[in-house]
Amino acid sequence: MIIEIDGYYTQCLLACDLNISHQELSENYRIAKDLCSKTKDIPMQLKILLNLREVLEFEGLRVDYVVDTDTDMIYTPRY
Numbered sequence: 001m002i003i004e005i006d007g008y009y010t011q012c013l014l015a016c017d018l019n020i021s022h023q024e025l026s027e028n029y030r031i032a033k034d035l036c037s038k039t040k041d042i043p044m045q046l047k048i049l050l051n052l053r054e055v056l057e058f059e060g061l062r063v064d065y066v067v068d069t070d071t072d073m074i075y076t077p078r079y
Contacts (some may be wrong), residue, residue, distance in 0.1 A: 001015065001016045001017075001018065002014070002015050002061050002062065003015075003020075003025065003052065003063070003065045003067060004063045004065070004067070005043045005046070005069065006068050006070075007040075007042075007068065008039075008070055009038075009039050009040040009069075010043055010069065012043050012054055012055075014046065014050075014053065015052060015053055015054075015055045016050060016052050016053075020050060020065075022074065022076075024050075025065055025067070025074055028050055029042070029046065029072075029074060031045075032045035032046045033072075039069050042069055046067075062079065
């Protein structure tokens with residue numbers, strides 16, 4: 001499972017071997033947001049909460065969820 005974090009201050013891809021539901025991602029995003037004083041720290045907190053790892057090679061990957069840190073929206077992209 002691939003999760004894209006997209007925002008003004010940070011853009012990255014996070015991966016997980018297990019499937020995460022939209023509800024679980026939403027709940028953990030809210031927790032991460034509450035724990036972080038800066039938006040750019042949210043990906044690191046999500047990595048800890050959901051046992052994610054950062055993906056360094058982006059090419060050819062299909063994203064399962066996008067977390068927009070500017071609007072706090074979480075959605076599934078359309079391909």
